[in-house]
Amino acid sequence: MSVLADIEPVNRESTAGIIARQLRDAIMNGSLPPGTQLGETDLAARFQVSRGPLREAMQRLVSEGLLRSERHRGLFVIDLEPGDVYDIYSARSAIERAAAIRIMRGGDRDRVAAMLDDAVHAMAEADQQDDPAALTEADLRFHEELIEASGSRRLTRMARTLLIETRMCLSALQETYRKSYQGADERVAEHNQIIDAIRQDDEETVLALLEAHMEDAVQRLAPGTSLTSGAAPGLPVGGVDIA
Amino acid sequence: MSVLADIEPVNRESTAGIIARQLRDAIMNGSLPPGTQLGETDLAARFQVSRGPLREAMQRLVSEGLLRSERHRGLFVIDLEPGDVYDIYSARSAIERAAAIRIMRGGDRDRVAAMLDDAVHAMAEADQQDDPAALTEADLRFHEELIEASGSRRLTRMARTLLIETRMCLSALQETYRKSYQGADERVAEHNQIIDAIRQDDEETVLALLEAHMEDAVQRLAPGTSLTSGAAPGLPVGGVDIA
DNA sequence: GGTCGTATGATTGTCAACAATCCGAGGACG
DNA sequence: CGTCCTCGGATTGTTGACAATCATACGACC
Incomplete structure (x- = not known):
């Protein structure tokens, strides 16, 4: 260096x-x-x-x-349609899962955990100062760094777009987001659990926590939708999308 | 219609x-x-x-x-470096896994299975006619249709690039590919197993088969590398890639 | 003989003008 | 009164030319 x-x-x-x-x-x-x-x-x-x-x-x-x-x-x-939040988070779940796997199996877990710690600290700080914008930014930074730490150029490139779209979702559904998700403490805690599992080399827990994290986000942003069980509303049940 | x-x-x-x-x-x-x-x-x-x-x-x-x-x-x-085959297949594994999940949980499995059958039939036909190019093309068509059948615009878009890069890998390592992977029957069988598991609504098996399929491909194209256990050679063990 | 400066050639990066297309308002016609 | 046609305004799509930059080859100098 x-x-x-x-x-x-x-x-x-x-x-x-x-x-x-x-x-x-x-x-x-x-x-x-x-x-x-x-x-x-x-x-x-x-x-x-x-x-x-x-x-x-x-x-x-x-x-x-x-x-x-x-x-x-x-x-x-682009304007996000109702089904897009499901699409985005389903794709993000896949990408971040793959990134986590790569980190757990070949990365410097302690170094990654330290970087993620910084992001979560920023989240907590934003929470204390009652700055929801900064909190969201730090939240996304957590996920961005997680993916970058995987060292995969392709995962990083694909995630860039997805994180932008995530932020679009958040600002589009800002009122819903605020109302139904008051607890920033939970948000910080969820991320800290992921970091802990990374430190403890517990891949299974990391993946489960990530999946739950995504599931939570989807249900907050699009109530009634679920990543884990069943399709999203508006999804063509009988076939493929046109585009 | x-x-x-x-x-x-x-x-x-x-x-x-x-x-x-x-x-x-x-x-x-x-x-x-x-x-x-x-x-x-x-x-x-x-x-x-x-x-x-x-x-x-x-x-x-x-x-x-x-x-x-x-x-x-x-x-x-772009010219593919040694670590890229790992990167590509790791990303593909993530994308196709997500696509399979979406199909198993909200898609018309029989319809998808039928479409995939066509691709596998094309593979078998290409094998009978001893046309390895057509066989590879049908192989990739299988995966392309699997992803498109998920109905996810984002998975489809991300996969497009990955499948192109996959084909680049195959033609770049054509000699290696030929030598170490003589059995086209296995290839057809592997895909048929996936279709069967889709028809039987056995998500766990579908995901396991897909993962094994990717693992096989990586080990064929980049011997000594593994998706499931450990990092790829040439991967920066201590940090993040520069780009 | 090796190294450095310089001229040349080709390529990319940028720009402003031209052509094609589309949306909207207005009027003519049935 | 509704529909169709037409025209104006604006925007995008395309083009060719100009400017900036870089690689290469050649010659001068130490």
């Missing part, structure tokens, strides 16, 4: 990449609510770039599923 | 989407081997479009992880 450890990427990020990241952030924090049309001229002026790089960045988000493109109509931020 | 069932998408796909799909196919079937530089002028002439839409399409593949971009240097097809 010398001072010259991370000077290799002299090549700065591509412009499209920078804009794509900014757009992701804007979608994530609600600056671009679901359904918003992204006018190219406006955005290009806002970013102080031409329409070329901007379009390239937007195409990235299209392939990530954060934008939907209607030909000759424009690009829109 | 009327005759007018699927006439809704009058809007044809965006040009960038078409080119992106063509590029994906080219990468998948080996027309663009790993490490190839994608010259914009050449490709634009080949596709008979300008560089604009082409660049947009390539940015999509960058965000999907199929291309890597070096600023002012060009875009290159």
Whole structure:
């Protein structure tokens, strides 16, 4: 870990990449609510770039599923339908489960646990200061770090989109979220249990806790839906989705 | 299922989407081997479009992880490193597990089993005709349909990239693959077992078979590596990957 | 002889203008 | 009165040209 450890990427990020990241952030924090049309001229002026790089960045988000493109109509931020919360959390459950497995079977568990501790401490701190936004942010940071700690490039890439969509769910259903989930203590406790199980090298418990954590979240956000038993409402019971 | 069932998408796909799909196919079937530089002028002439839409399409593949971009240097097809086969199959295992769970808990299992039967029949037919390429294609079609049958947009999108990378692995390690895995009968049998377990509503067995299937594939493609017990060689044991 | 500076060639990154398409309002017609 | 057609405005899709950057090869210098 010398001072010259991370000077290799002299090549700065591509412009499209920078804009794509900014757009992701804007979608994530609600600056671009679901359904918003992204006018190219406006955005290009806002970013102080031409329409070329901007379009390239937007195409990235299209392939990530954060934008939907209607030909000759424009690009829109996706709006989450009722079944999407189930879809998102079911996918997240799969990703985080795989990440946890990799950590438990080949990672430096203590180091990971320490990093996750930081996130949970931030959660507790946000709770004390009664800052629900910071609490949610720290919550997501916990899961993001869990996945990054797996060392899997693909899990990390896939999770990036899912965590953005998670935040979209949370801000879309903010009122429901607040009302039905008052206890931040439980939230902190749930995450601490996961960390403990990681430290104790108890893979089975880690996976069970993660699954329960996801199940809890789904039932809070979409009451009546369940990851573990049965399909989500609105899911086509008799066949495959069209898209 | 009327005759007018699927006439809704009058809007044809965006040009960038078409080119992106063509590029994906080219990468998948080996027309663009790993490490190839994608010259914009050449490709634009080949596709008979300008560089604009082409660049947009390539940015999509960058965000999907199929291309890597070096600023002012060009875009290159990713080349799979030794640890990638572990990464790919670990991610695939997670995705297909989640898809199977969704099918077992809320899908039309018989319908799914029938569709998967078609793929396996194609595998057997390819085996009889001694056509290993067709056999691999049918094999991947099996997994693709399994995931699509889950009805999850996100699982499907994430799997698309993974299946392309899987095919890249197979063609890159074709010699190894051939040598160490002569029995196509086993391959067909393994898939049939999965279908049977789906029909019998035996979720536990389905998941176990899928996991074993992935484990087998990893050990064939990267001997000495294992999904279930321990990390892959070349995986950073002490920390997180750089990228 | 080895190393460094420089010119060249090609490629990527960016931009502004042109063409195609679509939505909405307004009016004509049955 | 309802429907259809038409036109205007705006937006996206596409193009070709210009600017910036980098790799390579060659020659000068130590």
